[in-house]
Amino acid sequence: MPTPPIRQRATGRVTLADVALAAGVSPITVSRALRGERAVAPELVERVQAAAAKLGYVPDPAARALASHRSTHVAVLIPMLSNELFVTLLEAVQTSMRRAGYQTLIGVTHYDPGEEEQLLREQLMHRPAGLLVTGFDHTEATQALMARSGVPCVHLMENSPDEGVYSVGFSQSDAGADLTRHLIARGKRRIAFAAVQMDPRTLQRQAGWRAVMQAEGLFDPTLEWMNPAPSSMALGGLMFGQIMGQTPPIDAIFFCNDDLAQGALLAANRMQVAVPQRVAIVGFNDLRGSDLMLPPLTTVHTPLDRIGEEGAAMLLKLMRHEAVPERCIDVGYTVVVRQST
Template identity: 45%
Template sequence: MTKPRSRRGGGRPTIADVARKAGVGAITVSRALREPGRVSQDLRRQIQAAVDELGYVPDPNARALASARADVFGVLVPSLTNNVFAEVVRGIYDSLSDSPFRIQLGNTHYSGLEEERLLQVFAPQRPAALIVAGIDQTPLSRKLLETAGCPVVQVMETGPDPVDMMVGFSHFDGGRTATEHLIEKGYRRIGFIGARMDPRSQRRLAGYRAAMEAAGLFDPRLITTTPVPSSVTLGRELFRDALAKMPTLDGVFCNNDDIALGVLFECHRASIDVPKLIGIVGFNDLDMMHVSFPSITSVRTHRYEIGTRSVAMALAAIAGNPPERRIVDLGFELMQRESTAR
């Protein structure tokens, strides 16, 4: 004599309960919720009333199973704590907060293998879209993306061969622009300091090198890098290494702002005048760069916009309107500040 419906789970109302209460078929309730335009206004109102009264919320799992399509955006980033990716992710969340889509976030830890593993976990869920950081997927990852059967957006960088869509900017150009700025300002022995040399860092380094070579200033001993994850502490240490190796150093292009801040602090500590003796350029333009003393020149990137834009493109593609430009370059801006103003 127990209610048949309560066999498992709780007694949460189902679509059938709503249908009964509204005096319609279950499928009509389903339609009223998903494609209101296809249900007459009268029924729509009745159904809405029943939904409200019962507090009905569709079960996303049942929906995904029946429609072979989950309302999920899969998002893969290499780090959760790196401010750069956190901003991108924030843009994605904000853009999706009013939509029916949920987000499945994966942390690849800068590992191609981990990315493959996560993609293999995400794919079976038949996500509505996939957003992945970077353009250097392994062959398997690339294949998984291509066969995922949903819009795919590669973010952070632009490159020649998108899986589907791309939103980002050229790290090579960013690195070159930063370096050219130092050269223009009269710095000559310009070092490159970088940690966690991921593919984007490598391309910024390549941009640095191109600028230095074009000016006839390149010297491999000016480059100081490490695979260790980036931090302000590390910036300080690498700068000390660089200076020990190359005492005539008069400028540094830092792979990111954490490093740049570490360099600045070390200059303070060692009483090295910035920008007189050493010019400093960072990358990303975190909030603190314009507040520090001296303020630090940096390459501003549009991280939040990368997130919002990638969602907009994916949403358009889902709606059947794939954007005509599959590659969106959001560019960057060189923010000139006191650290290079001599």
């Protein structure tokens, strides 16, 4: 029997009605068959699936959400995709969400609160079931949008004790302080802090470094090296050369991210600067390859996989209206001591 002519939408998209016409069944039967409902006879399921495959039918999640009043996607806002840190976090979130039947709608904010606000407005138009955001650096308008939307929201990478706020992260400032104490215990006194991008978490690490340096009577504003450019190995090498020209001499450098520290170690090898004898170098986040550097890099290990998994699990509970026993989960961190100090 020839296939009936298909009346496509103006967009060219094959509709549920088209599949129903081709299979010789009702649209509701097509919907039930494709959802795998047991009430549909096996021969009808086979016929519907064959028609859908022949026509190239792809379900419209937006239409399904409107019909069922249940969205099947979660909006995720992260600062960068070029940073391995957030790629690892996103993979953990996406794996957890897919297992639960949800898809992720990703927005990249480029560390710009204004851009984050615009992305949130766009994503809320798609009626997400839940929202995962990075940190707490939001505009007043963004905070109002999240509050008024009624969409469950979990904050990642940082924690907040505020009532009604759900978060999974760790204390960036405590981690920065502990790494600085490690350098001081190694006998270092002129400890530079090298930072880029100036995002809130970097500034929190700086605050931890500064608090310890001040408490030990070692703080000097000239030890702070701040650059608004994006983090990269190339920039780390450049900053290393600049810092090593400082007087009095620097005997340790706390880089705010591992890629900067990795670039610094490569530059030290080129410049024949002994690490850690002449200068100790530390990073943050324990990114891939840090343990393979020469010498291996001392850093702070942050459990990015667990942050993503715990954040997704918490959001799933909120979306299902289940009890959340712990609103604020502190996953902790570990100072990983290697040969660069």
